[in-house]
Amino acid sequence: MQEKKIHPKVKTELHPRSQHRERYNFKKLIKSSPKLAAYVAPNKYGDESIDFFNPDAVKALNKALLIHHYGLQYWDIPKHYLCPPIPGRADYIHNIADLLKGDGTVIPKGSDIKGLDIGVGANCIYPIIGQHEYGWSFIGSDTDEAAIISAKEIEQKNYKLRSTIEIRRQEIANNFFYGVLKPEEKVDFTICNPPFHASLDDAQKASLKKLKNLNGKRPSKALLNFGGQQNELWTKGGEARFVKDMIYESKHFGKQCFWFTSLISKEATLKPTYKVLEKVNATVVKTIEMGQGHKISRFIAWTFLTEQEQHDWIKERF
Template identity: 80%
Template sequence: MYNNLETHCNAFPLPLHFQTIHTLQKKKPHPKVKSELHPRSRHRERYNFEELIKSSPDLAPFVAPNKYGDESINFFNPDAVKALNTALLKHHYRLEYWDIPQHYLCPPIPGRADYIHNIADLLKEHQSEIPTGQHIKGLDIGVGANCIYPIIGNHEYGWSFIGSDTDEKAISSAQSIVTKNPNLKSHIEIRRQEQANAFFKGVLNPDERVDFTICNPPFHASLEDAKKASLKKLKNLKGQPDVKPVLNFGGQQNELWTKGGEARFVKDMIYESKHFSKQCLWFTSLISKETTLKPTYKILQKVNATFVKTIEMGQGHKISRFIAWTFLTEQEQKDWVKERW
C-alpha cells in the first residue's frame, strides 16, 4: 500500500551561500518570517547577528554591512560559513563546542533542522502528540564530522541517536563534539561502519531497534559532476560566464559523490533495509533529484514495503524531499508504538 504524506512545510530557503547573491541581484523587502521553513523551526526569522556574536564572538570578524546596509557575511568564504554555523549551533542549540576538520561538509543548519522537524511530524501520525524523550531512538546513516542531525534532534525532542560513518576522521570529529558537550554525551553514540557498502549491517545489533533512520546521501555520481553542478549554480546566480567552482560547504568524496549517484545509493539502502525490516519503524532518506523518485518507488514495491510516504520540503526555488518506508503492517506499527513509546 503506497501513500503520499501531505507536505508539512516548504522547508528551508535558498542555500545560505546563494541567498546573499540572489538578494544582491535585486533588492526585495525582507519578510519578518521565512514562511518556507517548518513552523517549529528556530530559523524562521532573519539572522540576529548581534545575538549570534554574543553566543560566538568568533563570528564578529566576518560580519559587515552589504551594499544595502544589511548585516551579513560573505557566503563564498568557507571560514565565514563555518563561523556562522558555529554561532547558530551555540545560540539555538546550546552547544558548548562545535568544530569540523578542514574540507569536511559544513551543512546549512535550517535545512537540516527541517528534516528533523518533519521526522517528528511523521512519528506524530502514530499518536496525538510528537513522541519525545531519549527512549525514541534514531539512526543517522553518514553522521559526518558535523553530527548535525543528532544535535538538533536531541535538543528539539530529547531523542537519542546512533551516528554511523565509514570515514575515520569524521567519526573522530563527531565523537569529539559529543564528548565535549555534556548534554549530548548520554544521548548520542557514534559507531564506525567498517563495511564501505553497508548501511545497517555491522552498526545495528541483532536485538536493537530504532524508531527511524535518516540519511543525506551523496547525490553526485562523481567529483566532476559535483563541480559541474556547483559551477552551473554559480553562473546562474552571479550572471558571469567564467567563475571558479566553489564547494562552499566543503565535503569529502563520500559526502558528495558516489558511484551511481543517489539513485544507486538509495537503491542499495532499500535492499539492505529489507533484512532489518523488524528493527525499524520508519526508514528514511533525503532525495535530491525528482527523477530518482520513480525508480525508487519501483524498488520499494519490489521489496514489498507496506507503506511509502514522500514528504516535500521547499528550499527557495528548489524543492527537496525525503522518502520514508516501512515493512511493518498497520497492526505491527500500533504494537511498536504501544511497546516502545
C-alpha cells in the same frame, strides 16, 4: 549601494517549529559566538550578512547558529569537510517528528526514541538538532575515520550529547545497517543525507551552477563554499544507486526499525525509487516535501511493518 531589499519577516516555507524562520539576528549570533563578527559586514543592499562564497565565513555562521539555537558548548569540523546549511537540516528533523506523530497529536519525545543517522559526518548535525529539539537519542555511523573522530569530539565536549549520542564506525563501505545495528536492537527511524552526485565532475558542475545562482556570474572554478569530502558528495551511480542499495539492505532489518528515510535531492530519482520499494514489498511509502527558499527538497520514508505491527510498536515505544 543598491536599493534596500524588502524581506518577509518570516520564512514561511520552513517548518512551523523551525528556529530559523526569521532572518539571522547577527547581534545575537555574535554574542553567542564572537568570532563570527570578523565575517559580518553590510552587503550591497545595506543588510548585515556574510560572504557565502567564503567557506570560513559559512563555518563561522553555522557554529554561531548551533551555539545560539541548540545550546552547544563546542562545535568544529576538520578543514574541507561538509558544512551543511542548518535550516534545511532542522527541517528534516522536524518532519521526522511529524512522521513519528502519525495521526496522533503528540510528538514522541525523550531519549527512549532512537534514530540512526547513516553518514553522521564530521559535523554531527542531525543528532545535535534532534537531541535538542526532541530529546531523542542517536546512533551516528560513518565510514570515514576523520569524520568519526570529529563527531565523537563534538559528542564528548557537549555534556547533553554524551549520554544520548553513540558514534559507530561502519567498517564496510557498501553496508548501511550490517555492522552498525546490533541483533534485536531497535531504532524508531533512520535518517540519511546521501552523496547526491555520480562523479567528482558532476559535483563540480553542480557547485559551479550553485555559485552562479548566488551571484549571477560564472565562477572560474568550483569553489565548494560548504566543503565536502568525496564520500560526502559523490558515489558511483549517484543517489539513485545509493538509495536503491539502502532499500534492499533495509529489508533485512524491517522488524528493527519503524521508519527508514532518506533525502532525495533529484526529483528524477523518485520514480525508480518507488519501483524498488514496490519490489521489496514495503508496506507504506511516503514522500515528504520541504520548501527551502527557492528550492524544493524532499525525503522518502518507508516501513515494512504491518498495520498491527505499527500499532504495537507505537504502543510499546511511544
